[in-house]
Amino acid sequence: MPRHSNSALHPLLRKLRQWRALDDADAAAVLALPHVVRAIGAGQVVVWDGDRPQSCCAILSGFAFRHKIASGGVRQILSVHMRGDLVDIHNAMLRVADHNVQMLTEGQIAMIPIDAVLALSAERPRVAEALWYETLVDGAIFREWIVNVGRRDARTRIAHLLCELALRQEQAGLGGRLDYEMPMTQEQIADATGLTAVHVNRMLMGLRTDGLIARTNRSITVADWAQLAAAGDFNPRYLHIPETVLAAPA
Amino acid sequence: MPRHSNSALHPLLRKLRQWRALDDADAAAVLALPHVVRAIGAGQVVVWDGDRPQSCCAILSGFAFRHKIASGGVRQILSVHMRGDLVDIHNAMLRVADHNVQMLTEGQIAMIPIDAVLALSAERPRVAEALWYETLVDGAIFREWIVNVGRRDARTRIAHLLCELALRQEQAGLGGRLDYEMPMTQEQIADATGLTAVHVNRMLMGLRTDGLIARTNRSITVADWAQLAAAGDFNPRYLHIPETVLAAPA
DNA sequence: CGCTCGTTTGATATATTTCAAGAATTGTGG
């Protein structure tokens, strides 16, 4: 049993190890990162656009999202995050935050001083690569979202989002892709897909009446994965999930 | 005069030094990276979606763009790149390319083996940070594009794109923000903004008749920067250009 | 000089938004 087995940072380590093989010393160093665990309520803002955060934060439980406000006060959601995601390293590394980070649900986050992350990266190239990889996958997801919002119709955008959340929750060990927690309201789905809440509602009902999904409370049940993926023009390659992780059963 | 003063990689070094201070040894190591310079024609594809590139490439001259093809064959342009940009490190690091990279104009690119980049990063933490920073700014630009395509109307999207290209060319030392090369056709602008070429044409004429820009051949002259920035809901903070660089005259 | 590619213009179609209001859930304090 390694030292730090009681560290709160296991979810982060789990994710980093999916990106790059880390030896025991690397893993121990990740777990030994200084951090403060914060319990935080739904809707709470973690970082404001324009802040100069000194820490980045790993999500331990619950869901968060990033968003920006455009002129007229309209909101665009940029990404959704869950257990193991290192959600604010961008803002911390770039000194001045260029977007907001907010909790979608209540949850726990670990605040890690950015200096400690940089020191660890300088010392341990494998960890640096894993961290870099994490932010590169982040970028890959942003690219796919540009396509989603720019070139797909409403129904396709929504189906695509549902597929992404399914696979990422599966990757994070939060359940199977066919039945998972959906922490977003229809208005939030609208802000993530560049639509209005009213139109999201109609499209979601369409997916339901067509028998692709069932929605109960705050969860999604996928009736036919292949059909939903087709409806969402969804090809999971952009998530860069290793074959071994993707293939593993829930 | 440092060694490698005749290296082709000066544009890359220039950019990295804008992100992080590098000492002479770091700089020399960057310039000493193994590379092959390729002259490449307009429209040529550098990397195909699905490839497993072994190299990343720094743009030495000319313009490139990244794009994805969605179902139905529609194209979404993800970003535009110019001198000094390290354009394909994402695809190389992530092993399998998740988007295409193609030349917008003819130009020269330096192909650098990804292994050499990783070795350099492991050896020189400051260089690693600069490279990471470069990819993080890349991500910041993607985020802004999600907002642009998701939550702004046609005229605003186009004005925003024009502002971004102006400032980035200024940053790259390619001219002033008020008069710069515009390497994109209206159809390409459409694919970058999630619109149709016809509509881009109408909006562009609107910006012209309103006296915000003038367009001659393949260049843009900005009549009133403040007005164009306002029309484009443009706040340059997301580019993370250091004050000293942004403030400097063209 | 003729061809190709890019731009411009017009008329019509349509996906999505907007506005409005009622129904269903969820949350909350007593």
Next chain:
DNA sequence: CCACAATTCTTGAAATATATCAAACGAGCG
């Protein structure tokens, strides 16, 4: 545990920004 408030979801009708289709015009190029 209930009653009330506040979200969230649902539905309908009308408005509009943008897409689509089609054709002419202009410019660069071999």
